[in-house]
């Protein structure tokens with residue numbers, strides 16, 4: 001057996017405990033990685049792979065990063081989904097020649113605390129899930145803000161209920177039992193854990209200990225075993241990775257998905273709530289338009305709101321009242337927003353302090369925030385804002401402590417001295433006092449020696465190798481006194497020391513070391529005091545987030561001419577002169593449209609040519625309902641909206657959206673989900689359903705779906721249906737809740753103009769050929785198409801005229817069958833037969 005070096009042995013002992021993480025092993029000023037970790041690190045971070053001797057004649061791969069630049073490298077590994085265990089030197093010095101070392105935390109995508117590693121405008125959630133036969137437990141925590149919540153969902157399809165909730169949360173990391181199959185469409189990094197991490201007994205115990213309670217009933221967790229298991233798994237995982245972060249999770253809230261509008265992943269994507277389909281950027285999404293916030297806390301709050309519109313009228317009214325109050329008072333609003341803009345990220349600073357990783361600048365920023373709070377409270381004296389004012393806590397004692405302790409402009413890191421004010425600690429003051437003579441002596445040395453020697457260019461400098469030295473140019477070297485001892489010769493200068501100087505130097509250096517030690521300890525104590533006030537600080541931070549979100553919504557509403565919606569119970573839908581909140585910004589002449597459902601109307605079928613504005617209209621109605629339930633004003637002249645428990649938006653398959661999958665299959669899967677889960681309080685948006693298959697299939701499916709939505713006792717839901725199948729307008733003949741609308745088109749002297757106006761009645765023409773003309777297809781093609789259309793219409797085949805409101809849908813035989821019947825096969829050449837087959841196939845599969 002080889003004789004390993006002691007450090008190597010220590011490394012292997014530690015690495016054995018963290019087999020799944022990359023181990024950052026602190027050696028002096030570097031974090032070193034070894035073996036396979038080194039290969040990964042060097043490849044992923046593009047740094048040099050070297051090697052190191054670990055025993056006589058044995059070298060292993062090694063890659064190191066300087067510890068002061070570690071944050072950036074760490075971020076890149078975390079982003080790629082790696083876990084990193086950070087192993088530090090601990091204790092005051094080597095024991096038998098070897099520094100004691102231990103892992104202080106394991107950083108994973110869901111447990112990041114460093115400001116530089118976090119998205120400023122969104123939460124960084126760590127989620128955990130467990131699944132039973134008909135039940136799902138989902139818990140999530142944000143260790144950077146202290147949010148911690150859990151829920152249990154009953155569902156006949158628990159796997160998709162789980163996915164739906166995970167899509168809403170968009171966590172950075174998801175913990176799940178290794179036996180569970182998670183698929184690959186979820187956005188967060190997946191961390192599989194063995195089953196025992198989710199065991200009922202141990203998770204309950206972990207939770208109780210963490211929350212310091214003997215029973216979980218107080219938290220409303222009785223009868224919610226899966227909610228307990230998911231939340232307990234998070235606690236256990238954090239204990240293993242970042243026990244310091246646990247201190248920020250001071251409470252646990254139980255939520256019910258019934259508190260929020262249900263929005264599945266397809267609907268979130270179609271409606272472009274927080275990112276656009278094409279670029280996946282916030283810009284151009286609903287959030288992009290709504291977001292008028294000025295602080296990171298406000299931005300995160302608004303994003304949460306957009307992701308979970310409310311279904312409780314009282315809560316919606318309360319939000320709207322807040323927005324209205326800010327909306328009505330523009331001067332006050334702008335003053336308030338100015339103050340909010342200056343605030344630091346109070347939520348995350350508090351948690352960094354509580355976890356012991358805050359910097360002096362962090363606490364300085366915290367001090368600024370606390371100073372601003374009394375002024376903000378003063379602005380919130382009147383109802384309904386007073387409720388928020390009451391929740392803001394200036395934490396006076398803590399502020400006084402920070403004022404007394406921290407210098408006015410502290411250095412960025414703890415490696416520099418000069419953090420703590422004089423007068424705060426007797427012990428520190430004594431060291432400063434005792435060393436003052438020596439420190440002043442060194443500080444004055446340059447001036448004194450210049451005068452004594454008459455060498456004007458004489459300099460006093462410092463470096464790590466020699467400590468303090470006196471530098472004199474070669475030209476002046478003749479004039480130095482005998483007491484100078486030469487230490488080093490440079491090209492143009494000589495460096496000297498004097499015995500007296502070295503005397504003072506050692507005093508100064510040991511004093512500085514002592515000052516640094518004391519300041520670090522005082523600073524750590526200060527952080528603990530912040531930690532002690534964490535729950536009050538976090539409550540203030542959340543309140544500031546809400547305040548900013550309200551004021552931001554008011555700002556957006558005021559600058560865009562939006563109005564306050566009225567939210568009521570029932571199937572009401574009365575939007576007058578509604579606009580699409582995003583599209584209206586991209587066109588100078590956006591045409592407003594009503595969506596006023598008359599008595600008895602439930603389903604509106606909208607026909608109209610391509611590019612006339614059907615999809616825009618459907619989405620605008622859905623978005624206005626959603627915005628109202630977020631608590632936002634809406635782009636309309638007026639809006640009265642019956643609460644929707646969920647919005648479903650389905651769009652006929654489009655290849656750009658579902659690249660690489662069977663488009664029609666995806667479309668039908670999504671529609672099946674809708675038909676199983678919608679209720680009569682839902683709002684359904686069906687845009688060109690059935691487009692992904694052949695005309696007859698597509699039309700029949702669309703027809704049957706609308707019938708089902710209209711008449712199934714559980715559904716009878718409000719729906720808007722856009723279609724290019726004019727036949728669907730016949731549904732209105734047999735179904736009393738269906739009304740036909742179309743997009744107005746003006747035709748003057750053969751020129752077609754789309755007016756983008758939704759008017760009653762079905763479209764009588766599809767204008768597809770006109771659109772083809774507009775697009776510049778050759779004249780000959782357009783003329784030939786017109787001839788064919790006429791011919792088809794006369795024959796009563798194709799898309800026009802033959803649909804009946806009675807099933808079967810298509811009376812009589814298909815025209816191709818007539819052709820086939822009339823054909824004398826013997827007279828065909830093989831080529832003619834082949835051409836006919838091609839032609840029939842073309843006619844059968846053409847979709848528009």
Ligand SMILES: Nc1ncnc2c1ncn2[C@@H]1O[C@H](COP(=O)(O)OP(=O)(O)O)[C@@H](O)[C@H]1O
Nearest residue numbers: 589590591609610611612613614615616617756
């Ligand atoms: N109400 C409107 N006012 C002005 N322009 C509109 C309006 N609705 C749609 N448009 C314009 O027409 C284009 C096509 O709209 P879209 O809704 O996709 O049509 P369709 O679904 O009928 O094919 C949009 O990109 C937009 O520029």
Ligand SMILES: [Mg+2]
Nearest residue numbers: 614615616687
């Ligand atoms: Mg469309």
